[in-house]
Amino acid sequence: MIAKRGAFIISNLTKRRQMRCMKAFLTPAALTIAVAICPVQTAAQDSDFLPGGKLVLTNATSSIEGSSGGGIATWATIGGLETDRGFGVTGHATIIELPDYGWQSHGIAIGIANRVELSYARQNFDTRNVGAALGLGRGYTLNQDVFGAKLRVAGDLVYGDPLMPQISIGVQHKRNLDGAVTRAVGAASANGTDFVVSASKLLLSRSMLLSATARYTAANQTGLLGFGSGTRHDYAIEFEGSAAYQLSRRAVLGAEFRSKPDRLGLGEDDWMDLFAAYAVTDNLTLTAAYADLGSIATFEDQRGAFLSAQLAF
Amino acid sequence: MFSVIFALAMMQQSPPDSAEPVDWDKEFGVEEQARDPQTGEIPVAEYPQSHDNAGAAPMDDAAIAAHFGGREGIRMIAARTVELSENDPRIAAIFIAHDTVRLKRTLAEQFCYLLAAGCDYTGRDMAAAHAAMGVRMADMNALVENLQQAMREHDVPFAAQNRLLAKLAPMSRDVITR
Ligand code: HEM
Numbered sequence: 136m137i138a139k140r141g142a143f144i145i146s147n148l149t150k151r152r153q154m155r156c157m158k159a160f161l162t163p164a165a166l167t168i169a170v171a172i173c174p175v176q177t178a179a180q181d182s183d184f185l186p187g188g189k190l191v192l193t194n195a196t197s198s199i200e201g202s203s204g205g206g207i208a209t210w211a212t213i214g215g216l217e218t219d220r221g222f223g224v225t226g227h228a229t230i231i232e233l234p235d236y237g238w239q240s241h242g243i244a245i246g247i248a249n250r251v252e253l254s255y256a257r258q259n260f261d262t263r264n265v266g267a268a269l270g271l272g273r274g275y276t277l278n279q280d281v282f283g284a285k286l287r288v289a290g291d292l293v294y295g296d297p298l299m300p301q302i303s304i305g306v307q308h309k310r311n312l313d314g315a316v317t318r319a320v321g322a323a324s325a326n327g328t329d330f331v332v333s334a335s336k337l338l339l340s341r342s343m344l345l346s347a348t349a350r351y352t353a354a355n356q357t358g359l360l361g362f363g364s365g366t367r368h369d370y371a372i373e374f375e376g377s378a379a380y381q382l383s384r385r386a387v388l389g390a391e392f393r394s395k396p397d398r399l400g401l402g403e404d405d406w407m408d409l410f411a412a413y414a415v416t417d418n419l420t421l422t423a424a425y426a427d428l429g430s431i432a433t434f435e436d437q438r439g440a441f442l443s444a445q446l447a448f
Numbered sequence: 449m450f451s452v453i454f455a456l457a458m459m460q461q462s463p464p465d466s467a468e469p470v471d472w473d474k475e476f477g478v479e480e481q482a483r484d485p486q487t488g489e490i491p492v493a494e495y496p497q498s499h500d501n502a503g504a505a506p507m508d509d510a511a512i513a514a515h516f517g518g519r520e521g522i523r524m525i526a527a528r529t530v531e532l533s534e535n536d537p538r539i540a541a542i543f544i545a546h547d548t549v550r551l552k553r554t555l556a557e558q559f560c561y562l563l564a565a566g567c568d569y570t571g572r573d574m575a576a577a578h579a580a581m582g583v584r585m586a587d588m589n590a591l592v593e594n595l596q597q598a599m600r601e602h603d604v605p606f607a608a609q610n611r612l613l614a615k616l617a618p619m620s621r622d623v624i625t626r
Contacts, residue, residue: 188538188586190593218585249585294588294620339614342607383606384596 185448186221191384191414193292193337194246196422197227197445200307200357201242201256202283204333205391206424206441207406208375210346211303211333213287214254215246216417216447222247229443231426235434237261242281252305254283260359265434271316277359278312285331293337300336300345307331309358320432321399322361323368327353337381344387348375355399356431364398371396385414404429408441420445489550495572502561502569503619507611513565515608516599522565526556528598529591538590542581562615574622584626592616 195212198204203214203225215223223246231238242256258279266275285305292301307329311317314325335346350373353362363369373396379389390409397403410424424441431437481490516522530552534543543551554571561569571577592613599609 186586188589190589218589220584220586291620294585294617294624297614297618339610339617342610381606381610 183221185215185217185223187216187223187417187448188218189216189223189249190293191417192381192387192412192420194223194225194447196412196420196443197225197229197242197244197256199229199231199238199240199256199258200281200283200309200329201227201240201244201254202285202305202307202331203244203246203252203254204348205346205377205379205389206408206410206422206443207393207426208346208377208391209285209305209307209331209333209348209350210377211287211290211301211335211348212292213246213249213252213285213303214244214447215249215252217246218249220248223249223448225445225447227443227445229441231428231439231441233428233431233437233439235265236263236431236437244283250287252283252285254281254285256281256283258357258359262432265432269432275316277316279358280310280312281307281358282310283307290334290336292335293339297336297338297340300334302332302334305331305333309354309362311358311361314361317355317361320355320360320401321364322355323353323363323366325361327358327362327368329354333375335377342381344377344379344381344389346375346377349373350375353398355401356395356403360399360401360432369398379410379412387412401433402430402435410441418447420447483549487549487553489553490547492547492550492572495576497570498573499561499569501571501573502558503574503622504562504615506562506564507615508564510564512608512611513560513563515604516559516563516565516612517602517604519560519565519567521602522560522563523556525595525598525602525604526559527552528601529595530555532594532597533591536590536594539587542583542587559612563612574619578623578625580625582626583623585620585624588620588624 194214194216195203195210196205198209199207200209202209203212204210214225217223225244228241238260240256240258242254244252244254246252258281260277262271262275262277264273267273283305285303287301287303290299290301309327311325317325329350329352331348331350333346333348337344351370352373353368353370355361374394377389377391379387381387388411391407393406395403395405406428408424408426410422412420412422414420422443426439426441428437483490516525530548533539534548557567557569557571560567596609
């Protein structure tokens with residue numbers, strides 16, 4: 136790597152500097168040391184396992200499904216701070232405090248060369264008093280694992296043609312750990328796989344980030360209430376959209392929308408949120424949102440605070 | 449133990465020909481490039497000059513340049529960007545190897561031209577200027593960060609910063625070669 140890069144960039148001036156440095160070490164043994172310490176400058180990150188290099192916030196935050204995105208929407212972005220080579224990684228934790236429920240999720244995502252993202256998230260949905268009312272028991276918690284893979288197929292979030300977004304395709308395989316409950320509410324299955332196509336672009340001239348995702352899914356309440364209804368998996372295409380305004384390099388304000396089906400006849404609503412994200416450091420991003428998750432299992436007006444923290448390298 | 453010390457001592461001996469100064473420049477084929485005494489720049493091979501070389505059309509907004517402190521502010525921002533980059537361990541090597549006296553001038557011309565502040569761009573086109581430089585996406589991001597810092601230091605409002613970046617970002621196609 137060093138040699139390859141050197142070939143590109145070491146020209147006369149660097150050679151001269153290096154020679155001057157080496158002249159200070161004119162004995163053979165010392166020369167070896169000199170070679171090691173005289174500045175043959177290469178990009179410092181070349182050999183690092185986690186090279187970093189993305190512009191701050193362009194790895195996005197972590198969505199509730201563990202994939203890089205906004206809070207409730209998946210974006211075309213790839214998690215992790217790596218650029219077109221090396222690995223990146225993010226870890227996150229999210230809570231949503233609702234009138235009748237408590238959401239907690241956490242997960243990790245690995246980015247590979249800003250091309251592939253592999254993610255995992257665990258969702259824990261505390262039914263609190265609703266659990267008692269539904270006969271599940273007070274504080275019964277629905278749990279789900281989400282395994283995701285995403286591939287950037289074209290475009291770049293920031294660079295290239297301003298009208299050409301970054302486009303990614305992805306799968307999210309969800310395994311609900313409460314099959315008895317999903318069956319009881321009438322879902323066809325406790326497991327399901329979502330297929331997503333996303334397009335996202337940072338419109339620098341307007342300081343706006345726009346993102347749209349089509350999700351082909353059979354999930355009820357993202358899978359917490361299982362998949363399909365009766366005996367059918369009845370997939371449908373749902374929409375996720377986000378718009379965010381960059382206040383500064385580190386701060387964005389935005390809004391999100393996510394359409395949802397109502398297969399189970401429990402009055403499942405579309406979701407939306409208003410969020411503010413702040414990159415406290417290049418590695419730590421905090422997101423606070425006001426989320427409106429509508430009716431969940433017939434308990435209406437589930438609006439509340441969404442808080443998320445993401446560490447990224 | 450003793451033999452190790454002995455070996456080290458032997459290795460520390462000066463090479464026999466060290467009395468004769470070695471012309472290291474010659475050994476490594478370093479050629480002196482004369483700077484123009486007037487401009488301080490190293491002359492470049494002739495190339496066709498055109499505003500098209502700037503890589504984008506100027507903004508259609510007479511007020512934008514004021515956010516950058518006019519021509520003088522733009523000149524200082526461009527120079528500061530180059531200075532920061534020369535001292536940025538991530539990309540310094542790319543800059544040390546080139547004539548940054550010229551770059552400060554031509555980069556300022558390009559920004560000034562794009563910001564409709566009434567300059568002519570006299571430099572090369574982006575593909576020619578960056579050919580064989582081996583710029584990667586991470587280098588590009590590092591340069592953007594340095595430009596952002598320079599603009600911040602000159603109190604350019606963030607939305608105006610982004611409008612300049614919007615002009616530059618599509619040029620990545622000609623700049624990023626690896
Ligand atoms: C869109 C992004 C970029 C723009 C608009 C840009 C603009 C320019 C301009 C106007 C010149 C002067 C050409 C001339 O004097 O004829 C130049 C040269 C140069 N650029 Fe860039 N540049 C960009 C990206 C980069 C990056 C990412 C690097 C390295 C990290 C870089 C390193 C250089 C160097 C070292 C030169 C001097 C070339 C020479 O004198 O031979 N540039 N650039």
